[in-house]
Amino acid sequence: MQESQIAALIEPILSAHGLELDRLDVTPIGKRSVLRVTVDGDGPDGNGPLLDDIAQASSAISEALDVSPAVGKAPYTLEVSTRGVSKPLTEPKHFRRNAGRLVKLWLGDDQVTGRIRSVTDEAVTIEVDGAEREVPLAEIDKAVVQVEMNRSFEDEEEN
Template sequence: MQESQIAQVIEPILADRGLELDRLDVTPIGKRSVLRVTVDGDGPDGRGPLLDDIAAASAAISAALDESPAVGKAPYTLEVSSRGVAKPLVEPKHYRRNTGRLVKLWLGDEQLVGRIVDVVDDAVTVDVDGVERVIVTGTIDKAVVQVEMNRAFEDEEEN
């Protein structure tokens, strides 16, 4: 199984559903292969794909791969998931999809924790302790969303 051939089967299916292929890994395990498909997309609220969209894409991908010469008769296990919160933010679209979320940024020797306020082109505006900083994404060594357990409850109490 070649990843490039499998990607050619998968990408149009995802595009039809407003999703994109973020990563494809094919791992042989004994006589089987595990196909790990990681998807991303804006979703209806601009914050990433919905679980129902991923499930529908998974079913369509499975059906297409079963008929595709890219897989043939080789047994495989298909795993389809979203990027998840733990994946580093790399491209401007990753920052845009996480607007409003708390992130930890590594800029050379400096580490910042702040909330993404806005993203324009390749610049992200982050509120760090009440001060907005505009940072070009290409200067960020690493950025990871910080999970906030209490924020959802605080937002609900305000409503």
Template structure:
């Protein structure tokens, strides 16, 4: 299977849905291949695609693959998901889509952790222990979201309230 042909087939479908192809993997699994498409996008609240958007995209990709010569007659399994929280943040849009989340950045003089307040094409604003710090995207060598187990997630209407 040709990765370029598959990407060319899928990207217009995703663009119509307001999504982006973050990456794609083709893995041989015996006589079949596993096609993994990882999607990204702003989503309904600007923080990545929703499960409904991923499900709709999966259906559209499946139909397109079935109707396309890009996969030929080779058997395959389709897997579609979001880009994942463990993926490094590498572009301004990744930081913007993770506003409010705790991140750990590696920069030339070490690392720092803080909550993303916002981002533009040049820098990311972090709350580092109550102090706002601006870090140029060009200075960041590695950035990942830090998983948090919290009871009081801002904006989570289902969070338990203290009585």
């Protein structure tokens, strides 16, 4: 199986469903291979793809792979999923799609936790203890979304 051929096959399908290919992994497991397709996208509200979009794209990808020489005759398992909250935010679009969410930023020896308020191609503005702070993306060593189990309804209305 050629990853480049598979990527070339599935990228137009994802695009037709309003999705982007974030990562493609082909892992041989015995006589089979596992094709892990990780997708991302804006979704209708700008906060990422919907489950229905992913399901429709997954079905279309499966059909295309079944008739494509890119996978050959080798048996495979297809897994299509989103980036999830555990993946680091690495591009402006990742920060934008998580606007309103709480994030932890590593800035050299410093760590800052705040809520994303706005994003440009060069910086993210986060709210930390009621004050806004603009952080240049180039200064961020690592950024991850913080899972909030007890976020209040008022927090949701602000976004």
